[in-house]
Amino acid sequence: MKITETEVRYVADLANLRLTEDEVHKMAHDLDEILTHIDKLNELDTSAVEPMAQVLHNVDETAALREDVERTPLGTETAVKNAPVSGAGYFKVPLVIER
Amino acid sequence: MNISTLTIDEVRRGLRQKQFSATELTKEALRFAEAENPKTNALLTISQDRALAAAERVDKQIAAGEELGPLAGVPIAVKDVILTKDLRTTCASKLLENYIPPYDATAVIRLEQAGGVVVGKANCDEFAMGSSNENSAFGPVRNPVDLERVPGGSSGGSAASVAQGTSVVSLGSDTGGSIRQPASFCGVVGVTPTYGRVSRYGLTAFASSLDHIGPFSRNVRDSATLLQAIAGYDPYDSTSAHAPAADYLAAMDGNIRGLKIGLPKEYFKGLTRETGDLIEKGIDALKKLGATVQEVSLPTTDYAISAYYIICTAEASSNLARYDGVRYTTRTNADSLTGMYRATRGDGFGAECKRRIMLGTYVLSAGYYDAYYLKAQKVRALILKDFTEAFEHVDALVTPVSPFPAFKLGEKLQDPMEMYLSDIYTITGDLAGIPCMSVPCGRTPAGLPVGMQILTKHFDEAGMFRIADAFERSGGVQ
Numbered sequence: 001m002k003i004t005e006t007e008v009r010y011v012a013d014l015a016n017l018r019l020t021e022d023e024v025h026k027m028a029h030d031l032d033e034i035l036t037h038i039d040k041l042n043e044l045d046t047s048a049v050e051p052m053a054q055v056l057h058n059v060d061e062t063a064a065l066r067e068d069v070e071r072t073p074l075g076t077e078t079a080v081k082n083a084p085v086s087g088a089g090y091f092k093v094p095l096v097i098e099r
Numbered sequence: 100m101n102i103s104t105l106t107i108d109e110v111r112r113g114l115r116q117k118q119f120s121a122t123e124l125t126k127e128a129l130r131f132a133e134a135e136n137p138k139t140n141a142l143l144t145i146s147q148d149r150a151l152a153a154a155e156r157v158d159k160q161i162a163a164g165e166e167l168g169p170l171a172g173v174p175i176a177v178k179d180v181i182l183t184k185d186l187r188t189t190c191a192s193k194l195l196e197n198y199i200p201p202y203d204a205t206a207v208i209r210l211e212q213a214g215g216v217v218v219g220k221a222n223c224d225e226f227a228m229g230s231s232n233e234n235s236a237f238g239p240v241r242n243p244v245d246l247e248r249v250p251g252g253s254s255g256g257s258a259a260s261v262a263q264g265t266s267v268v269s270l271g272s273d274t275g276g277s278i279r280q281p282a283s284f285c286g287v288v289g290v291t292p293t294y295g296r297v298s299r300y301g302l303t304a305f306a307s308s309l310d311h312i313g314p315f316s317r318n319v320r321d322s323a324t325l326l327q328a329i330a331g332y333d334p335y336d337s338t339s340a341h342a343p344a345a346d347y348l349a350a351m352d353g354n355i356r357g358l359k360i361g362l363p364k365e366y367f368k369g370l371t372r373e374t375g376d377l378i379e380k381g382i383d384a385l386k387k388l389g390a391t392v393q394e395v396s397l398p399t400t401d402y403a404i405s406a407y408y409i410i411c412t413a414e415a416s417s418n419l420a421r422y423d424g425v426r427y428t429t430r431t432n433a434d435s436l437t438g439m440y441r442a443t444r445g446d447g448f449g450a451e452c453k454r455r456i457m458l459g460t461y462v463l464s465a466g467y468y469d470a471y472y473l474k475a476q477k478v479r480a481l482i483l484k485d486f487t488e489a490f491e492h493v494d495a496l497v498t499p500v501s502p503f504p505a506f507k508l509g510e511k512l513q514d515p516m517e518m519y520l521s522d523i524y525t526i527t528g529d530l531a532g533i534p535c536m537s538v539p540c541g542r543t544p545a546g547l548p549v550g551m552q553i554l555t556k557h558f559d560e561a562g563m564f565r566i567a568d569a570f571e572r573s574g575g576v577q
Contacts, residue, residue: 008457015416015460016423016437017453018445030454031461033516038405041474044481051476052483055294055308055532056340056557064337078201084430091425096436 002035003028100124102131102174103264107321110173110267114161121157121172125150125216128174132218132265139241139250141259142219143179144187150174153216160214169324171214176266178257179220180227181312182301183207186217190303191235192225194422194429194447204301205336206270206312206329213328218266222256225449226419227272227305229253230280230521233512234451241508242285244548248505251281254315258285261315268316268325272302274309275407276500276525279537282315283500283550286539288567289315290322293558294532295340297326298333306414307338309407309529319538319568323347326560342558350561351568356389358566361493365400366524370502373543378499380576381540381551385497388569395493397485400527402478404519407526409462409475415452416459422447454515483531486556495566496554498524500537504547524552534560538567541576 005028012019012027019027080086085093100119113119119127129147136142157172177183180190182200189195203211211217224234232240232255240255242248243263250259254271258281261269271278273291282289290313297312304310314325330344362382367375386392424430424443431442448456462471489496501521511518528535534557537550551570555563 003461007461011457011461011464013441014464015456016420016440016444017448017456018441019453020445023450023453027454027457030515031458034408034458034519035461037516038409038471041402041405041409041478044399044402044478046474046477046481049477049480051473052480053476055338063341066334074201080426081201082198082428083426084424084428093425094432094434094436094439 002032102127105267107173107324114172121154124172125154128218136265139243139259139263140238141240141256143222143237144220146186146217146219150216150218157214168214169328173215174218174266175215176219176221176260176269178223178254178271180303190226191223193236198428205298205333209329221260224253225452227253228451230518242505248507251284253277255281257315258282261287268321273311274306275529276522278313279500279525282537284505286548287315288319288322290536292560293534295338296330298336298339300335304418306411319571323564345561347561347564350565353569353572355566355569358390359493360390360392361395361489361496363395363397365397366498370499374499374549377541377549395489399481399485403527406475406478409471412455412459413463413472416456479530486531490556498552500550500552504543504549528554533557534563
């Protein structure tokens with residue numbers, strides 16, 4: 001086994017993802033199959049290869065910088081419009097800090 | 100007017116000769132879409148108001164004698180991962196069922212500026228993750244060629260809509276084959292341009308180092324016209340390329356005599372006989388047009404799937420972190436903030452998204468980074484090197500798009516690894532960031548379309564279109 005159900009639960013917590021018991025079981029099976037396939041990469045010697053961190057960037061580092069000019073932003077009302085719960089121009093969430 | 104077979108040239112001619120107005124054409128397109136869409140579920144939203152407003156703008160231009168844009172009056176479907184202002188954009192996810200974007204994607208702005216008429220939002224796999232369009236929270240898309248079969252994915256709705264006739268051209272997105280594979284399955288043209296050629300501003304991010312926006316159409320010319328309209332640098336996407344786009348239509352002169360085409364041998368093993376036979380006929384057609392053909396080798400191909408599923412899931416796990424119940428429409432309540440995040444995401448994401456978030460989180464988690472992500476980035480560099488070396492000897496590569504034609508609904512749904520392996524010939528183009536496309540290459544004895552893939556070097560869409568267009572003009576494979 002490349003991955004256990006305990007590890008699946010740990011990773012789900014890292015990903016902030018609630019999984020049912022059935023999902024944990026199926027996930028362990030699926031991820032195991034995929035990770036086993038992925039192991040194939042170890043056949044390749046890549047010790048002398050530079051990782052490809054950038055897909056295509058044949059221009060100066062500064063080419064992506066734009067002029068610092070004002071433009072009208074979305075505005076608070078528009079920005080929070082899709083929020084499930086909002087109020088007074090803010091996104092509202094459950095209590096974070098207990099007093 | 101037969102809306103289901105129209106091309107951009109026919110729309111332009113019809114408007115110019117006053118056979119129909121843009122409004123008449125749009126009304127007919129909307130009527131056809133309302134009537135026919137339930138058969139395939141290719142469109143999730145039909146955008147009456149927006150379409151009619153766009154058509155009215157075109158009619159005013161005609162009345163004023165103004166020059167028309169290259170897409171004037173053309174009914175266009177847009178994949179539902181591409182944002183449209185004030186028009187529901189769901190990413191085919193339950194999480195975003197009621198999401199109304201506050202802005203337009205750059206590609207949408209550009210196609211509307213060119214006179215295009217957005218008639219609907221196309222169904223797809225949830226957050227563009229899948230190869231069959233069965234991962235949509237709003238039901239699968241059926242292939243118009245055979246309703247018992249999948250249209251391919253993830254841009255299955257964009258491909259099916261053009262094949263069915265509910266749009267003339269459409270926009271899709273491609274991360275590992277999500278444009279070319281459904282184009283192949285539905286018998287239409289689908290193009291993945293060079294990475295950075297089209298701005299992704301307003302494209303819901305799946306795997307940012309691999310995501311592309313590209314066109315679908317019924318002929319090569321129309322994809323070239325649509326790509327031309329949306330291509331080019333965008334200050335809102337720092338990864339968009341500064342390189343100017345060539346004049347694609349001018350490049351399509353029908354002449355490929357003396358062109359050197361490479362056939363990568365790794366792409367011709369493991370495909371079904373029916374697909375292989377058709378691709379072979381396609382290659383014969385290219386030879387008849389005067390192209391020379393030689394075998395080449397891309398030795399890292401066998402490792403591409405592994406590298407791809409590390410990179411794309413790692414990036415997806417990060418990109419999808421934003422769907423946490425705070426900003427985007429859907430929340431499952433819980434006592435704590437973390438509990439709310441977990442419940443919202445657990446309820447909202449479908450099985451494939453969860454699988455990819457989990458795999459991506461796992462490969463990025465402490466202790467695994469070097470073994471997985473870094474290793475995959477190195478393998479990705481080798482895959483690019485394979486292509487770069489091949490293009491020192493040949494002008495283009497030709498391969499199958501998929502090892503097999505459209506499969507039946509449900510056939511591969513229970514086995515994610517088998518589904519992933521179906522992307523074997525398309526993911527390499529995305530990993531290398533080179534332009535690649537699917538052009539229809541005949542039908543199997545059972546009547547299923549097969550696509551031929553053409554790949555060229557970075558920014559050489561013109562060369563790719565020239566080959567595809569010459570092939571199409573010659574009659575392709577019958």
